[in-house]
Amino acid sequence: MRTCTATFHFDEKVHKLRRQYVYNETVEYGGNSRINYDTKTIEPKDTNTSNQFAASTISDSRVDWHTHPAQCVKGLCTLGIPSAVDLENIFVLSLEGPIAHLVYSKEGTYLIRLNRAFIKRFRDDYDHNEFCSYICQLRTTFGDLYENFLHSKNKNYPSFRSNWLSAAQRLGFEIHFFQGDTVPDVQLVYPCDYKGTSSQTPSSLVFHDPKNYFKPSGCTKCKK
Ligand SMILES: [Zn+2]
DSSP: OOEEEEEEEEOHHHHHHHHHHHHHOSSOEEEEEEEETTTTEEEEEEEEEOSSSSOOOOOSSSEEEEEOOSSOBTTBOOOSSOOHHHHHHHHHHHTTSOOEEEEEETTEEEEEEEOHHHHHHHHHTOOHHHHHHHHHHHHHHHHHHHHHHHHSSSOOHHHHHHHHHHHHHHTTEEEEEEETTOOOEEEEEEETTOOSEESSOOGGGOSSOOOSOOOGGGOOOOOO
16 A cells, blocks of 8 residues: 655634634534545534533544633633643544544644654554553653642743643654644645545554553553
8 A cells, every 4th residue: 555645734714713712612612524635625524512611522533623712710721732631532542543633722723643653663562551651651741740830839831831742742742833823734644545535544544443452541550
């Protein structure tokens, strides 16, 4: 199978609408996408709201998204950056096939995915202990960063954010940031003969038949 790489664009109007959810709504929105391989565009599929301020639901479509509301509710504000749970979900879903996830937040739009070589190594040589130890590493790293930020006197968000981004990169994530309302685009790898529209990873790129291998809920014994 020959694979091609191309830049896929997001629809500007759709993007604008999602940015409006961030600015105007106090609940999270999220949804799936369809990938149009002919026009090289990412088209919207379903849009849902959890009706919750912070929900961290991520679907299993290959390019999906959710919002972090910019508005605060009763003095509680969500942070713009993707949460530890967001990263954990993105990692677990990536083990089944390449996924790109967008988090729309007040400072801009984050496009997150796992480094392909990293995830392939992980998956080709799958070991459940290693899986849990990586999950624990995610929980501890981002949990600690978050706690430190929360309990710091000056709550320096830019510095917290930059530490957070470097930690994510060290742990195998690729994060592209599109400032403010900038429309994101994404590079996708796909079989060159792939035509039409799909919301799934082309089967030739799926890493394995989704089974019950990857259950982060079983990773309970993270050392503190
Ligand atoms: Zn989130």
